[in-house]
Amino acid sequence: MIRLQHVSMVFGAGPSQVAALTDISFHVAKGEFVVLTGPSGAGKTTLLRLLYRAESPSEGDIDVAGFDVSALRRSEIPRLRRSIGIVFQDAKLLAGRTVFENVAFVLRVLGTPRREITPKAFAALKAVGLSARAQAFPHQLSQGEAQRASLARAIVKSPGLLLADEPTGNLDEEMAGEILGLVKDIWSRGTTVVFATHQARLVPHLRRRTLRLEGGRLVKDEG
Amino acid sequence: MLSFIVNEAMRDLRRAGRIGLAAILLIALSLTALGGFWLLSLNLGRAIDQWGDRVRVIVYLKDEPPAAKLEDLMQRIEAVGGVQRLRYVSKTDALRELKRSLGSQADVADQLPRNPLPASVEVTPDAAVATPEGTRALVGRLSTLPEVEEVQGGSQWVEGLAQFRLLFQGVGLVIGAVLAVAAILTVTTATTLVLHLRRDEMEIMRLVGATEHVIRAPRLVQGMAQGLVAAIVALATLEVAYALAVPRLEPLLPVTIGLERVTFLSPVQALALIATGALLGALGGLLARGRAAA
Numbered sequence A: 001m002i003r004l005q006h007v008s009m010v011f012g013a014g015p016s017q018v019a020a021l022t023d024i025s026f027h028v029a030k031g032e033f034v035v036l037t038g039p040s041g042a043g044k045t046t047l048l049r050l051l052y053r054a055e056s057p058s059e060g061d062i063d064v065a066g067f068d069v070s071a072l073r074r075s076e077i078p079r080l081r082r083s084i085g086i087v088f089q090d091a092k093l094l095a096g097r098t099v100f101e102n103v104a105f106v107l108r109v110l111g112t113p114r115r116e117i118t119p120k121a122f123a124a125l126k127a128v129g130l131s132a133r134a135q136a137f138p139h140q141l142s143q144g145e146a147q148r149a150s151l152a153r154a155i156v157k158s159p160g161l162l163l164a165d166e167p168t169g170n171l172d173e174e175m176a177g178e179i180l181g182l183v184k185d186i187w188s189r190g191t192t193v194v195f196a197t198h199q200a201r202l203v204p205h206l207r208r209r210t211l212r213l214e215g216g217r218l219v220k221d222e223g
Numbered sequence B: 001m002l003s004f005i006v007n008e009a010m011r012d013l014r015r016a017g018r019i020g021l022a023a024i025l026l027i028a029l030s031l032t033a034l035g036g037f038w039l040l041s042l043n044l045g046r047a048i049d050q051w052g053d054r055v056r057v058i059v060y061l062k063d064e065p066p067a068a069k070l071e072d073l074m075q076r077i078e079a080v081g082g083v084q085r086l087r088y089v090s091k092t093d094a095l096r097e098l099k100r101s102l103g104s105q106a107d108v109a110d111q112l113p114r115n116p117l118p119a120s121v122e123v124t125p126d127a128a129v130a131t132p133e134g135t136r137a138l139v140g141r142l143s144t145l146p147e148v149e150e151v152q153g154g155s156q157w158v159e160g161l162a163q164f165r166l167l168f169q170g171v172g173l174v175i176g177a178v179l180a181v182a183a184i185l186t187v188t189t190a191t192t193l194v195l196h197l198r199r200d201e202m203e204i205m206r207l208v209g210a211t212e213h214v215i216r217a218p219r220l221v222q223g224m225a226q227g228l229v230a231a232i233v234a235l236a237t238l239e240v241a242y243a244l245a246v247p248r249l250e251p252l253l254p255v256t257i258g259l260e261r262v263t264f265l266s267p268v269q270a271l272a273l274i275a276t277g278a279l280l281g282a283l284g285g286l287l288a289r290g291r292a293a294a
Helices: A044-051 A074-082 A099-109 A114-127 A143-155 A173-188 A202-206 B002-053 B067-079 B091-105 B132-143 B156-197 B199-208 B212-249 B267-287
Strands: A002-011 A018-028 A033-037 A059-064 A084-087 A161-165 A192-197 A209-214 A217-222 B057-061 B083-089 B120-125 B148-153
Touching (some): A002 A044, A018 A044, A018 A209, A018 A217, A033 A044, A044 A059, A044 A192, A074 A084, A074 B199, A084 A143, A099 A143, A099 B199, A114 A143, A114 A173, A143 A173, A161 A173, A173 A192, B002 B156, B002 B212, B057 B132, B067 B083, B067 B120, B083 B091, B120 B132, B132 B148, B156 B199, B156 B212, B199 B212, B212 B267
Parallel strands (some): A033 A209, A084 A161, A161 A192
Antiparallel strands (some): A002 A059, A209 A217, B057 B120, B057 B148
């Protein structure tokens, strides 16, 4: 599902140049659950941004879901992103729309037939246990609920790959556990998951393959 | 997908608020100016065409030709080319016409010791020749005939009217263009403001894999909707102005520019004005810049 070969990422030029990632290589098989860990500033977010082509690598090759991401033309990026669900630390819900509308928005943007939108959106909300809050607006949600809505939005288009960038970063332990449980449920239904977190206490609970980044280098790949 | 784009465009239009309204008013203003100049220019053009039909060239003769030679002279005049119709006006006919035009003062002509008016031939040029250049050439050809003293007439004043129409159209186009640019910039500003307000949505759209066409289409539709509303407002304004002005103007037109009645824009021309509005709005929408992250 994911293959990186000697990927480096440098920001800036000349003396202000900063190496965000250096010579990263790894492979993630289809259906695998990988935890991406490391301290803040280790390069986790940059690595995820490379996977959904928000950034282009300075060096190296990246393959994601059958797309040669490093050579992808701008016009082809939407096709790559349709196969990826993304969750962020902040839920990024649209303030003027209800939870249901936030989830349905994805399907409407992608041209899903109208008759399929409501059942698919409700199925995604049910999967994250948020059906009862479908008509609530983002400001009426707790942080945990907002993150669950964000997860529903990420999975509503049935992506083959879920990228989670610190989705539990703003949550207390109980809520973080809930989100982790939901992500595992999604993975158990066949979705490949890359779960980035700096919260070391979560890693043992996950008991999955762990990639550890430090200072932009991959220092550990175990599990 | 179409309903999504239209819904988003309408949502954006509501968000644009007063700036969106200002954009509609500016487009309406520019289209009213353009349409007004167009309307006046069309009617002026009709007047010019009618006057073109009435162009006459008068061939003054040195001497009144004897009846036996008149037929030959008329044939030679016709033979110069570009002549549609001829009418011989004898010295007596000319004096009669003078008296008629003098009306109650006609007895002044009776005081003359002899008839000073020359015989003449009134030439109506062919439609193809009834242009400033055509009539100038016809006058030149007629002047070469030995019996001819002087040739007068032509279409200089029609030419002047045509030049006035051109100037009028030019002024209209410049004013319309300036207002159109202002309208496009206002639509652009309104749309940019909306893009700023919806940058989160655009970011989400890009992240989930929406194409740039889908992301940009609502801007285009929003601009077009503003342009369409503005064009309808402009057409309604022109209709009202036309309905108010025509009853006051029409009695004056036959005695000034010789036009019996004023006409409004045809359905095709009205549609063209509406299409121009939609185009101006769409341009404004397309020119709006704004990119979210990712």
